[in-house]
Amino acid sequence: MLSRISELNFAKLWRLAAVGLQNPLMVWPTFKATKKTMEICDSLFGKEHHKNNSTNAFRHALWNILICKYTTARGRSLKPSRTNKSIAWAEKITSFHEKLMPNKPLEKAMDLHNNKMGRNYFKELKDASEEEVIDFLKVKMDEAQRVANVEEIESHRNKLVYIE
Numbered sequence: 001m002l003s004r005i006s007e008l009n010f011a012k013l014w015r016l017a018a019v020g021l022q023n024p025l026m027v028w029p030t031f032k033a034t035k036k037t038m039e040i041c042d043s044l045f046g047k048e049h050h051k052n053n054s055t056n057a058f059r060h061a062l063w064n065i066l067i068c069k070y071t072t073a074r075g076r077s078l079k080p081s082r083t084n085k086s087i088a089w090a091e092k093i094t095s096f097h098e099k100l101m102p103n104k105p106l107e108k109a110m111d112l113h114n115n116k117m118g119r120n121y122f123k124e125l126k127d128a129s130e131e132e133v134i135d136f137l138k139v140k141m142d143e144a145q146r147v148a149n150v151e152e153i154e155s156h157r158n159k160l161v162y163i164e
Contacts, residue, residue: 026071026089033066040134052107054144057114057160058137064090064118065125065133072126083126087119106163109150114160 020027041049041059049055067090072082094115098108121140125133144160147153153161 023089026093029070029073030067030089030093033070034063036070036130037063037066040130044134052110052163054141054160054162057110057117057144057162058141060094060111060114061118061121061137061140061160062133064094064115065122065137066130067093068119068122069126069133083123087122090119090122091115106147106150109153110147110161110163113153113156117158117160120158 037059040062041055045055045058049059068083068086071086071089095112098111098115102108103111117140121136125136128136140160144162145152145156147156147161147163
């Protein structure tokens with residue numbers, strides 16, 4: 001994770017800092033969620049989740065769920081307004097990540113789709129434990145659909161997708 005930040009040039013680091021300054025109380029929970037996501041995925045999948053496979057789909061969905069859970073918990077309230085703010089923040093920060101670390105168009109579309117699926121899943125998993133979230137995502141990972149182009153992604157609105 002820190003190695004990815006070290007890849008950024010000054011302009012990208014500046015843009016990242018600007019996003020964090022817009023919502024400084026969300027930065028630490030987001031960092032913790034990102035770190036926890038990588039720990040879980042490294043433990044479950046080794047380096048496999050760095051490829052464009054179903055474990056990568058799992059990672060992107062988990063990342064968004066944990067960002068939502070950790071930033072919602074920051075407010076010590078599960079009010080709908082806090083949940084909506086957390087979901088909006090997760091969308092902003094994970095979409096921003098895709099701009100900072102550009103991929104090929106199909107890979108980017110896959111990542112954005114799986115990020116969105118994670119935010120959608122969060123709505124039903126906000127009270128679930130991390131173990132329950134992982135079990136839920138393992139099932140969703142097994143149901144993930146292989147895609148070969150961006151148009152196919154659009155036809156799988158409620159499923160995780162992968163390329164390889």
